[in-house]
Amino acid sequence: MLKNISFKSRLFLMSLLITTPTMAGWEVNYIDTFSGDSVNWQNWTAQVDANFNNEVQCYTDDDSSIDKNFDVSDGTLKIIARKQQTNCVGLNNQSRDWTSGRINGKDKREFLYGRIESRIRFHNLEGGAWPAFWMLENRIAESPRKNDDDFVNWPNPGAGEIDVWEWFANSPSTYITNFFNTGGGSCGNEVRFAYPNGANDVLDWHDYAIEWDENNISFYMDDTLVTSHNVSNCPQYKEPMFVLLNVAMGGNLGGSIDPSLRKVTMEVDYLAHCTATNQNNAQRCNENTPAVYADDDNDGIENSLDQCPNTPSGESVDEKGCFEEIVNISPEVSLSITQNNVTVSSVDISGGLVTISANATDENADDILSYVWLISGTIPSPIIDGGLVIFDPSSMAGGNSYQVDLTVTDNGNPRLSVSNTIKFSVNNMPLDAGDDEREKSSGGLFSYLLLLMLIVFRQKYLQH
Template identity: 35%
Template sequence: MKMINLVNRAGVFTLILLFVFQSCSSNNDGGGDDAPVSAAPTNLSVQVEVVGKTAENPNGDGSGKIQLTMNAANATSYKVSINNELKEVTTGSLTYEFTGSGTQTFPIIVSAYNGGKFISSSTSVTIYIARKVIWSDEFNVDGAPDSSKWGYNTGTGNGWGNNELQYYTNRSENVKIEGGVLKITAIKENYLGSQYTSTRMLTKGKFSFKYGRAEVRAKLPAGGGTWPAFWLLGDNIDTAGWPACGEIDILESVGNNPNVIHSSLHSPGRSGNTPDTKTTTAPNSTTEFHIYAAEWSAENIKFYVDDNLFYTYKNSSTTPFNQKFFIILNFAMGGNFGGAVDPNFTNATYEVDYVRVYN
């Protein structure tokens, strides 16, 4: 919906950190004539233990966890550069859990400090990270959606930037869970000045994530003018605005062009008619459930229907797609993308079996 090379990256980050460390040393060493002189740390040793490592599983048990043990003479604290994060500890011990999935090698830089003096050492770890669900809604309890997971945008939103025709509500007539399925229903009715009602639900303020796989298993509504969607929006939309916050459209489809699935990205200079878009088909999308998913990393965003890859977007540090995003499910009517509504339309339902987010 419009609304709105690991090594290379690690190398750049390492240079930045070393610059910071050197700056600290230069700035803090010169205390006056009476300042006590601290002894520089020496003999730094670093041990990396991969949790669950065995002969059968040399890269660990899939938890993604490591235990770092650091020791240096005269050290009072340690700084660890790992996975583009900087951790500071005083005990010489650090437990770290990697996110993402698959088997990857990560560089690690450890610096031991005593005042402004330090010594550094580098190593690396190869670790297997199993894919696991970090958030989901299976919609297994009849009634209203779980308020701890979902909120709502209500009203007309001035057409939500797309000249849409619906009024969004959180009424049970428009949104409910029934028989293990979330049902968002658009209805033709006069309601507070609008010709149609429907629902737009979102996890803003309740759940957001950076990188991973997001997927929905859904059956799409039928009828000219229908426009269901499953998408992600940048957490900073309230301060950065749209499209600076970024938008990742995993699923969009319109009833006037059935079974065609659109996946798109919106960002500054690539907003309304974004060139960052591809389509594929999902046969019988209004009568059968399909899985629509995106796998998102710092390097790329890959879009799938039923695990068939059809679009890969090359991500980079210059895009907005390197921060936390929240989830939106909605069903719009008409508008710039939805098009003309069938005059015989009375109602249609967007059915969602589950929404899942993986590391």
């Protein structure tokens, strides 16, 4: 009953009611499902020069050796910390006893507001490990450095931090949500959430998320609202942020490392960003959430599937959005003869206009085809229009045979051609007096080869 609740508690409950954002639904703007066999470096950078909080690991970009620190397999990303001595390249060859992985999306995948969600489980309970899913404002002076005003020191405006899920093995039954900034109490505070089933919960899959707008930041585990913060008066968290995923060892929070520990693993199923929508009532941001269609490089492959996001305009790409070499395929052509819209093999002198038609196809849909006709015998005044030859047979001598050849050439690289031939005869009809006079006047003539060449270029729109 409310009369048994303190005044401070009532204020806290009212704050939750006021500040918890109400969204109709979500749609995916970006998701990495780690479905390949290596880290997609179009989305991530390995931050090998990171060295903070008295941690003992050396961060690497190794996703291929037998002792790799990033393993993408079976649809998940495994960030693996290993007990092994190394001269750390990212730290000027300092000697370190552990290697691990830390990736961030700075300058590649940055987000302003929405729901940011990841499905994570950790494989170890031994002391010393410190895994995290967190975010930084994108003007922070950390690698990768694009020199686009990214000179701000942590945690000043432009370099503030939000910890979505931070766990350490020396306090295993809780995890941390937190803020680091210069805005004081108006910019959120640390909240430690107790796992319902204690430390073993971290070994199971859970969906960790924030819902963020200019006034509110709320934290979730699965369907549970962990905490909500009113940041409407906070001068930070009003600009794009990027996600970091890492496993630290030892240090300020990791603490003493169990001497028997040789390997720890943080497994990530997906990382997704969603924007609010009124088109559905989706409450999560994952592979089953409807997607926003976006194609920044206009190659026909949406951003979430595009593994080559900066393809030059006009390039042919494959289903991954990457450049695809075009293999030129020779066109094909068939010929037919019609008279009065009826397909024939011989023509009637008195039957009206005759049309020879070429049906040319090309699997390379953008190819332009040219036509070269070769006609033997005397065909009176043919009209040639690309793939058509039209003539009037009324003045032709009956009983003769004719042959028409066609060569079709594409403009691919290399240019390829195909040829076809069609033959027909003219029905033997009695000649009238006028025909007899014409035949006498032309009696000294003989059959000859009439070469008619006309190249007509036209764009082909093909069906496949």
